[in-house]
Amino acid sequence: MEQEITQSSVKNEVWEWAKALLIAAVLVFVIRYFIFAPFIVDGPSMQPNFKTGERLIVNKIIYSIREPHRGEVVVFHAPEGKDYIKRVVGLPGDEVKVEGDVVSVNGKALEEKYIKYAVDEMQNNGGIYNTGPNFPNEMVQDGKVPEGSIFVMGDNRGNSKDGREIGYIAYDKVIGRADIIFWPIDNISLVKH
Incomplete structure (x- = not known):
């Protein structure tokens, strides 16, 4: 039972990190291509x-x-x-x-x-x-x-x-x-x- 809870919490943790990274990537894309751009x-x-x-x-x-x-x-x-x-x-x-x-x-x-x-x-x-x-x-x-x-x-x-x-x-x-x-x-x- 304890092993199931641990596996479930690991899956939830991985899923939360994946969502956070996806949101961050989308924000970077939107900011970089539509709002601000670097120039040298x-x-x-x-x-x-x-x-x-x-x-x-x-x-x-x-x-x-x-x-x-x-x-x-x-x-x-x-x-x-x-x-x-x-x-x-x-x-x-x-x-x-x-x-x-x-x-x-x-x-x-x-x-x-x-x-x-x-x-x-x-x-x-x-x-x-x-x-x-x-x-x-x-x-x-x-x-x-x-x-x-x-x-x-x-x-x-x-x-x-x-x-x-x-x-x-x-x-x-x-x-x-x-x-x-x-x-x-x-x-x-x-x-x-």
Whole structure:
């Protein structure tokens, strides 16, 4: 009789563990594929704010609730079949113009606090920060952001393949918003938008 109780309690224990592991696996799957995703920064295009090798958590659900805002850092599927990280500069209907270090949206110079120090430092040394192409240009000739799309730029303007070359990014290509830097550990922080 005691052996039957022991076997029964072992079976119950195994069954409880199996259920707990199954629930955990389902939760991990749902969170990973529908709510958050990891992303590894690859390349210098977002310096000085993001560095190669940093690992981020991307909020995949936010743009199901609302559209991107100017200044947010987004991860998206680029036309080359690779995922890029860039900053939203232009929204649907905006007229975007880039001339040297000045980015204008609807005729007003954009205040870009996230790169102000780098721009000022370069200009104080007699150079310009944006050594990349101006916009519109021969690659993307229309400066008006179409409906359902955004215009993005890298923070490292002279070393970024961004909207000036690849054009506008449709909402359905946006994976999500970069929200947290979680690696390296000594650099854990919320992403400043």
